[in-house]
Amino acid sequence: MAARTAMGSAQTRSDVESRIEQRKMRSAFAIFLFSMSVPYFMMINVRYIMSGGFIPPALDQTTGAIQTVLLVISLLTAVAAVRRVQQGDGRGYKRMTDVTLFLGGVGTLMQGYELWYHPLNPMSHYGETFLATVGLSVVMGLVGLLVLAAGRERVKRIGVTPERQLGYELSSWYWVFTVITWVALYVELYLL
Amino acid sequence: MSVARIGDAPLPLRKKQIMPPVIRGLLWAGIGFLVVNCLVAYLLDPQYGDPFITQPSVVFGWIAATAGWLLGIGGLENVLLPSFGITVTYPEATGWRRYFAYSTNHKVIGIQYLVSSTGGFFIAGLAAMLMRIQLMGDHMWFFPYAGQYIETVGIHGTIMMFSVGTVALVGGLGNYLIPMMIGSNSSAFPRMSALSVWLVPAGIMTVILSPLLGEWTTGWRGYEPLAQNDPNGILFYYLGVLALTLSSLMVSLNLTTTILFKRAKGLTWNRLPMYAWGILAVSLLNIIWLPEIEITFILAVLDRVVPLPFFTAVGSPITYLELFWLFGHPEVYIIVVPAFAIWMEIMPVMARKPLFAREWGIIGLIFVMMLSGFVWAHHMFTNMRLTEMLPFSFFTEMISIPTGFAYMVVIGTLWRSRFRMTVPSLFVLMSMFNFLIGGMTGVFLADPVINLQLHDTFFVVAHFHFTIIGGMVFTWLAAMYYWLPKFSGRMYNSKMGVLGAIWVFIGFDGAFSLMFIQGLRGMNRWVPVYPPYLQGINIVISIFAFILGLGFLFNLIHIAWAMKSGKKVQENPWQSKTLEWQTTSPPAEESFAAAPVVTGSFYDYEDDDESFSIPTTPGPVSM
Numbered sequence A: 001m002a003a004r005t006a007m008g009s010a011q012t013r014s015d016v017e018s019r020i021e022q023r024k025m026r027s028a029f030a031i032f033l034f035s036m037s038v039p040y041f042m043m044i045n046v047r048y049i050m051s052g053g054f055i056p057p058a059l060d061q062t063t064g065a066i067q068t069v070l071l072v073i074s075l076l077t078a079v080a081a082v083r084r085v086q087q088g089d090g091r092g093y094k095r096m097t098d099v100t101l102f103l104g105g106v107g108t109l110m111q112g113y114e115l116w117y118h119p120l121n122p123m124s125h126y127g128e129t130f131l132a133t134v135g136l137s138v139v140m141g142l143v144g145l146l147v148l149a150a151g152r153e154r155v156k157r158i159g160v161t162p163e164r165q166l167g168y169e170l171s172s173w174y175w176v177f178t179v180i181t182w183v184a185l186y187v188e189l190y191l192l
Numbered sequence B: 001m002s003v004a005r006i007g008d009a010p011l012p013l014r015k016k017q018i019m020p021p022v023i024r025g026l027l028w029a030g031i032g033f034l035v036v037n038c039l040v041a042y043l044l045d046p047q048y049g050d051p052f053i054t055q056p057s058v059v060f061g062w063i064a065a066t067a068g069w070l071l072g073i074g075g076l077e078n079v080l081l082p083s084f085g086i087t088v089t090y091p092e093a094t095g096w097r098r099y100f101a102y103s104t105n106h107k108v109i110g111i112q113y114l115v116s117s118t119g120g121f122f123i124a125g126l127a128a129m130l131m132r133i134q135l136m137g138d139h140m141w142f143f144p145y146a147g148q149y150i151e152t153v154g155i156h157g158t159i160m161m162f163s164v165g166t167v168a169l170v171g172g173l174g175n176y177l178i179p180m181m182i183g184s185n186s187s188a189f190p191r192m193s194a195l196s197v198w199l200v201p202a203g204i205m206t207v208i209l210s211p212l213l214g215e216w217t218t219g220w221r222g223y224e225p226l227a228q229n230d231p232n233g234i235l236f237y238y239l240g241v242l243a244l245t246l247s248s249l250m251v252s253l254n255l256t257t258t259i260l261f262k263r264a265k266g267l268t269w270n271r272l273p274m275y276a277w278g279i280l281a282v283s284l285l286n287i288i289w290l291p292e293i294e295i296t297f298i299l300a301v302l303d304r305v306v307p308l309p310f311f312t313a314v315g316s317p318i319t320y321l322e323l324f325w326l327f328g329h330p331e332v333y334i335i336v337v338p339a340f341a342i343w344m345e346i347m348p349v350m351a352r353k354p355l356f357a358r359e360w361g362i363i364g365l366i367f368v369m370m371l372s373g374f375v376w377a378h379h380m381f382t383n384m385r386l387t388e389m390l391p392f393s394f395f396t397e398m399i400s401i402p403t404g405f406a407y408m409v410v411i412g413t414l415w416r417s418r419f420r421m422t423v424p425s426l427f428v429l430m431s432m433f434n435f436l437i438g439g440m441t442g443v444f445l446a447d448p449v450i451n452l453q454l455h456d457t458f459f460v461v462a463h464f465h466f467t468i469i470g471g472m473v474f475t476w477l478a479a480m481y482y483w484l485p486k487f488s489g490r491m492y493n494s495k496m497g498v499l500g501a502i503w504v505f506i507g508f509d510g511a512f513s514l515m516f517i518q519g520l521r522g523m524n525r526w527v528p529v530y531p532p533y534l535q536g537i538n539i540v541i542s543i544f545a546f547i548l549g550l551g552f553l554f555n556l557i558h559i560a561w562a563m564k565s566g567k568k569v570q571e572n573p574w575q576s577k578t579l580e581w582q583t584t585s586p587p588a589e590e591s592f593a594a595a596p597v598v599t600g601s602f603y604d605y606e607d608d609d610e611s612f613s614i615p616t617t618p619g620p621v622s623m
Ligand code: HEM
Pocket: B221, B332, B333, B335, B336, B378, B379, B396, B397, B399, B400, B403, B438, B439, B440, B441, B442, B443, B444, B445, B446, B447, B451, B454, B455, B456, B460, B463, B464, B467, B468, B471
């Protein structure tokens, strides 16, 4: 780093500060996600403690698969939104986030549907973990959607500037996190 | 407010007035609760006989109330609306009012945390006094029903553990001191801590109001399926502790990032102050274990409102115990690790000698942190086979080794030093003495043979009070006296300080050392009645306990008095080298006018070199 300064690249104080600020935000976000993954580890554990590898035959893999596919597409659009905002393209970010919100909203709604109309006995060991785990995913999904909606409103109102860019990125990455955790849960709850 | 007269120049736009934030928060919390509670109880999920409060309605109502409280206190204008890109002007409170408002100044937040913790401490202390009154007789006499006594024990333990033990030294002193100690003017996420602090009073209130929903008899551990026997008070235990742990989790995220990224230039890892190391270790524990216990509590709430059978008799009754203690033992180190760090912060200053074996102090903190995840089952020996006990017994006894490092560091520092016996050093020595007793009896308890005899007796009660009051509360007092000149620019009265220290020491050691004997003689926990042969010792313990309670009150009054009208004192009365003392006392709005640069060790008291320098003009930046 010192060498770089010596080479005379025009590095102002605020430049360095904003770089530190970026590193700070990214690391804090990583720590936050680490903390937020603890509940998922727990719920996966609880399932194997409670009911081993049992999967009820009545479970509807297809609905689960459809919502998983929808959510995975919304993951891709969220990543695309990140790319847009990195190029300073606020309108593109908003468009991509609209798609993410739509697909993510439908996917989350379908999860909610499975909470209400499930073919499981909630008093069974598999049933209780299924409901609690899907419930966790729905709650985290709703938070993610709220964060995305906030980002969308923000970009509409105040646009993208270099300082604000990271905030948009991180709201999309949070959505990516919720989708990845859901995919893990889908595999765990429906397949393994 | 002035009135515009004709002919005046146009007045600047009148500043938008809002209600005092706390009042607005309370109002919105009340409205939120009523609306959502009625919505759930009457429309979404009506139950037979249309009761006003149902289990689901009170849970959702509580969530709405907490959200209303946080938004009303200033979260709406400062957090929620800006995240949607809407900027509104929010009049910044000034003077004493800022302590009752949303504030992003880490020093204000620190004080807010400290005041909330102190409030929790005295509320829970009052509960303890009521327990001791009951225990002065061997039959039910003060409380009409046994459940009321046990509920009082539960409220006492819950508020002490989650609003004092985990909060005072982390959210309180941590928020105030850590940014200053690492040479920064703010924490990494000021808005996060500005909100999280208000979860503490919300959590305390929730736990206090729990009797409104009925009795709960599980104590501070919220045991399931035991709680299934009771009415619904336990719901407010789970929700209240949820709020308190969320607050601590947010503090930990903030302080970890602060320590990682806000350090002054030259403040390398091997110069990082011990207290910052302590807070880092604790934060890591919080970041892993608080989400764990939060999910456990949410599952327990779901067991009631859905209902699901996770922890009920048809579920898996032992699972709650496992999940609770998996967090529960790290929790006790969450409480005591910052205290170790404060010993190592205060003692070199008082000894005028470099901190002895500093690396070993840090290694000790880190190993305690890691081992604390491997010992939880020593709380459940009565439910286990001997073969399962042994590894836990082993690790529990092992953990006393890295704990011992903290002692070694302090004693090595004091050895042949120019030690100054001040009120803070007196409190630290008392704390070390008491924690030694607490830790050693813990090693006894970790031995299965002894544990099976002593589990759930007052021996255990004495053990953990020696570790928590002895280790943490005495250190908290040490820290309050030590940093009092920093907070206020004033000094305590040393005679009163010494009196306060001796007073609480006598009250504490008198009451709790007798509890060891009483436990060995067969006094059980969680029961308000006992065989008559134990009455004498119980009366003596109660008297010591009242002395102790008054002693804490005395120290509180003394500290409050000294902050307001103690003798004015120079900026750095202890001649400490750590950065927080290199600012004015009390510190200005911005602690450091220019960013300091660290050039040496903070604990090097052999010479009188400065440990830092303040550049007069910002030089060229290099990283
Ligand atoms: C060398 C260190 C320690 C050892 C070996 C140790 C060991 C133990 C053991 C074996 C028990 C279980 C007793 C029983 O219920 O049968 C216990 C209980 C307890 N310990 Fe420790 N302990 C240590 C340090 C601490 C510290 C530092 C704290 C708090 C700051 C603490 C707080 C507690 C609490 C709160 C309980 C009782 C929990 C309950 O049943 O409600 N201990 N300890």
